[in-house]
Amino acid sequence: MLGKLAVRNVKRSAKDYVIYFITVVLAFSFLFAFNLLGSSSEVLELSDVMNNFAIVMHVVNIFILFVVCFLINYTIKFMFSKRSLEFGTYLLLGIKKKQISNLFTLENVLLGLLTLPLAIFVGYILSLLMSFIITGLFELESIVHITFSIEAVLLLFVYFAFIYVFVLFLARRRIRKVKIYDLLYLEKKNEEKQFRKNKVRNVSFFVSLGLGILAMALFFQEFHRLGVDPSMATVLFCIVLIIFSIYGVVITLADFLLKVVLKNKKLKYQKDYLFLARTFSSKVKTMSFTLGTISVLITFTLIALNLSSLFKAMFDYQLELSAPYDISVTEIDENEIPLYLDFIKEHYTIEEEFVYHGYTESNRNVSKVLGELGGWREYDQVVKLSDYNKLLELKGDKPLQLEQDEYLIHATREFEDILTNTSSIQEIILPNDEVLKLKDVVTDGYTYAWGTGYGFLLVVPDDAVEGLAVESTNLIVDTKEETTEEFAKVFERLLVPDICEEEDDGYTVCYSLANVTVRGNVEATNNGFITIVSFVCFYIAFIFISVVGTILAIQGLSDSSKYKYRYQVLSKLGVKESELDKTIFRQLFVFFLFPVIYPIIISFFTVFSLNHLFQFVLTTDTVYILYYFINLFVFLLIYIIYFLTTYFGFKRNIGDSQGGGFFAR
Amino acid sequence: MSVLKLENVKKYYGVKNNITKAVDGISFQVDEGEFVAIMGASGSGKTTLLNCISTIDNVTSGHIYVGREDITEIKEDDMADFRRENLGFIFQDFNLLDTLSIEENISLSLIINHTDVNEMDKRVLDIASKLGISDVLKKFPYEVSGGQKQRCACARALITHPKLILADEPTGALDSKSSRMLLETMRDMNEHLGATILMVTHDTFSASFCKRVLFLKDGKIFNEILRGDKSRKEFFDEIIDVLTLLGGDTENVR
Ligand SMILES: Nc1ncnc2c1ncn2[C@@H]1O[C@H](COP(=O)(O)OP(=O)(O)O)[C@@H](O)[C@H]1O
Numbered sequence A: 001m002l003g004k005l006a007v008r009n010v011k012r013s014a015k016d017y018v019i020y021f022i023t024v025v026l027a028f029s030f031l032f033a034f035n036l037l038g039s040s041s042e043v044l045e046l047s048d049v050m051n052n053f054a055i056v057m058h059v060v061n062i063f064i065l066f067v068v069c070f071l072i073n074y075t076i077k078f079m080f081s082k083r084s085l086e087f088g089t090y091l092l093l094g095i096k097k098k099q100i101s102n103l104f105t106l107e108n109v110l111l112g113l114l115t116l117p118l119a120i121f122v123g124y125i126l127s128l129l130m131s132f133i134i135t136g137l138f139e140l141e142s143i144v145h146i147t148f149s150i151e152a153v154l155l156l157f158v159y160f161a162f163i164y165v166f167v168l169f170l171a172r173r174r175i176r177k178v179k180i181y182d183l184l185y186l187e188k189k190n191e192e193k194q195f196r197k198n199k200v201r202n203v204s205f206f207v208s209l210g211l212g213i214l215a216m217a218l219f220f221q222e223f224h225r226l227g228v229d230p231s232m233a234t235v236l237f238c239i240v241l242i243i244f245s246i247y248g249v250v251i252t253l254a255d256f257l258l259k260v261v262l263k264n265k266k267l268k269y270q271k272d273y274l275f276l277a278r279t280f281s282s283k284v285k286t287m288s289f290t291l292g293t294i295s296v297l298i299t300f301t302l303i304a305l306n307l308s309s310l311f312k313a314m315f316d317y318q319l320e321l322s323a324p325y326d327i328s329v330t331e332i333d334e335n336e337i338p339l340y341l342d343f344i345k346e347h348y349t350i351e352e353e354f355v356y357h358g359y360t361e362s363n364r365n366v367s368k369v370l371g372e373l374g375g376w377r378e379y380d381q382v383v384k385l386s387d388y389n390k391l392l393e394l395k396g397d398k399p400l401q402l403e404q405d406e407y408l409i410h411a412t413r414e415f416e417d418i419l420t421n422t423s424s425i426q427e428i429i430l431p432n433d434e435v436l437k438l439k440d441v442v443t444d445g446y447t448y449a450w451g452t453g454y455g456f457l458l459v460v461p462d463d464a465v466e467g468l469a470v471e472s473t474n475l476i477v478d479t480k481e482e483t484t485e486e487f488a489k490v491f492e493r494l495l496v497p498d499i500c501e502e503e504d505d506g507y508t509v510c511y512s513l514a515n516v517t518v519r520g521n522v523e524a525t526n527n528g529f530i531t532i533v534s535f536v537c538f539y540i541a542f543i544f545i546s547v548v549g550t551i552l553a554i555q556g557l558s559d560s561s562k563y564k565y566r567y568q569v570l571s572k573l574g575v576k577e578s579e580l581d582k583t584i585f586r587q588l589f590v591f592f593l594f595p596v597i598y599p600i601i602i603s604f605f606t607v608f609s610l611n612h613l614f615q616f617v618l619t620t621d622t623v624y625i626l627y628y629f630i631n632l633f634v635f636l637l638i639y640i641i642y643f644l645t646t647y648f649g650f651k652r653n654i655g656d657s658q659g660g661g662f663f664a665r
Numbered sequence B: 001m002s003v004l005k006l007e008n009v010k011k012y013y014g015v016k017n018n019i020t021k022a023v024d025g026i027s028f029q030v031d032e033g034e035f036v037a038i039m040g041a042s043g044s045g046k047t048t049l050l051n052c053i054s055t056i057d058n059v060t061s062g063h064i065y066v067g068r069e070d071i072t073e074i075k076e077d078d079m080a081d082f083r084r085e086n087l088g089f090i091f092q093d094f095n096l097l098d099t100l101s102i103e104e105n106i107s108l109s110l111i112i113n114h115t116d117v118n119e120m121d122k123r124v125l126d127i128a129s130k131l132g133i134s135d136v137l138k139k140f141p142y143e144v145s146g147g148q149k150q151r152c153a154c155a156r157a158l159i160t161h162p163k164l165i166l167a168d169e170p171t172g173a174l175d176s177k178s179s180r181m182l183l184e185t186m187r188d189m190n191e192h193l194g195a196t197i198l199m200v201t202h203d204t205f206s207a208s209f210c211k212r213v214l215f216l217k218d219g220k221i222f223n224e225i226l227r228g229d230k231s232r233k234e235f236f237d238e239i240i241d242v243l244t245l246l247g248g249d250t251e252n253v254r
């Protein structure tokens, strides 16, 4: 009989908690999909960096595991409270707590077990989708194969067992401790007023807001100091402050707003504001802590999404910054050039090869200006205009013109401010007594392939280098085919060691002065990082949004049975259905909107501060705003799906004429 | 022999300077085969008293005996068994489980007791025909009327042959016709099936069906009247007289 009862209750729950069910299936699917990816040898062999992928994924999975645990625990607690009268009746009829506990456990295990096969199926499909994305990211010719691994299935079982054993242990303990009186009478036990005194509430609100502002200010301070690494302790401190601030603001804000509406007569009697404010405020009071958690999760989601974009943009920029050419070798020994070229020809078709010289400018006109910022240099590096134009052309950029008495500085964006604002370099004298006027400081398109460790380059008219010492010979090769990570490894071995040093432990380590950059190698490393960072961030973001959406949906829908009667009365009183719809819409809208407002503000300022860290490695220093809004849009898109589902579910439940509506069989 | 016996039962709510004496030193006794009503205005402590007797709530002090057993001393673990074997409940809001059919609702406690299936069917059919709900047995609670639901609740309370049936405002959610039918049913349960019933009500009409009425005021027993050989009409008038004496808002809803 217990079994029969359990199956029936599951059937009923399955209908009431469709959204929850879907979210749990999705969460388990993702856990499974990432297990599959992490155990796929083909994925791991894509790049050296991808070895970290599996490790990172396992760590993230454990993190996600806790969030899923939170969701399942929350929902089970919620289901239990919704059915407290039913369980109280069981107790009255003489069913033992132990039996009730077993019934409830059985129900949840059944419900959970239903999700597993679905999760494995959906997860496998997801992993295939991800393999397409990876194939695209790495620009591979054939699709990465994901094999269905039994280990991943077993791992999923372990996760599942962990979550359910833990959550059901908590549930059973709750049942053991609960009093029959509470089950029968105190359904609304948690609707107690939290702040007896308005003053306490007002003070808490402003203190919480203050904490948030303090955290943002500290955060900004920490990141906008140039060249100094942010201290981990301060950052952690800020995160803790922010979390406190979010909880505080969310818990107090609703009550605060209600008071504002009540005080203002004009607002109070306008439209259905009073009704909305009252229902909303009572709702927030019963679940203020949960709403705080939801806001924290939303904040993390928005930050995670933005971090992912910033990293992706950074890596894209980095690729152009360090490897715009297929192969480049700086400070090469002139005699070895044919050797290198022959080796390259064995692997690729050479489209174009280009050798150019760097000249020394020992007056250090620019280095002096940069001082500490640029690091110590014995001389500035100079190139001829014709070589420079060829370098630009090979990169796909337009050539530049210089008058006979002009020179140009091409530098990284970090140096832009200081170089444009220094008068001493407006006119410089080269060691060969040429006097040149500064035409411009260019920062776009600078690349480290023009000489490692410099960060800037002087471009002078071809004649002006006469008499300057040749500092380096550099080779640039444009190949027809895409270069690869493997090629880079063998190619590097070709370098002839120039300097050998004996280490303390007796080993001899040899270096080569020459420096090789192979685009394919950098690309593979970048793609590895991008894959890891964006997969991890999107994964976290998606699960968080789902968890948040589910909790709000469950809460929103649970009210529909309560409001059913109220709305029936209203409609009998002649209120039009379209107006009722509007009120429902507004009510749920406010409920969904409330927990995102503060996170949007917080996350924007966080990203604003983080941008100081990233701006030099991004195409422009305001591009983060664009990313922010794109990410916000992505977030809202998923969030709105949850909102609309809740809205239509709510309407259906209220319109449902049969029996107990939402909680009917 | 007494089925229920209360000795100086007290139930206080709240702490220190803010104490509500919901039940304040009540003693009385219910004998086998009695049909007793407890009347009182809203807030007089009726529900609290009933909760203490039904082991839903525990007393602050005093003793409550059901049969020979002192229920204030029973351990939590044994409570379920005790309730199942000795008590039947009828609530204002029915408390039927909507996942179970009417038949299954009635037989739930027998199922837990592992009663033989044939015996169980016999008992369900028997009680259902006596209460006039034979033809709705296969339906679900939301498919039947309020009166039928309440009679189903009666059947559920009766089927284990409990020593004592406790009812809290059983007619509270019914219209007057259904109320009357239910009260007649309860009287029959008492007179023909030998059920001992203790009913809490604020409604004179309901109380007039009983054999004895206890009046409660501010947590104390104020008065007690017996029906004896009086007609229901005479008894009804007598109750009204006592209530007038009691004063206050007797006609208020709970
Ligand atoms: N859980 C409780 N906590 C505090 N006071 C209570 C509680 N339950 C009831 N009371 C108080 O005890 C008194 C009796 O209540 P109750 O037994 O419900 O009265 P009745 O059922 O006769 O209307 C009332 O004053 C009520 O406010």
Ligand SMILES: [Mg+2]
Residues within 6 Å of the ligand: B046, B047, B048, B254
């Ligand atoms: Mg009461």
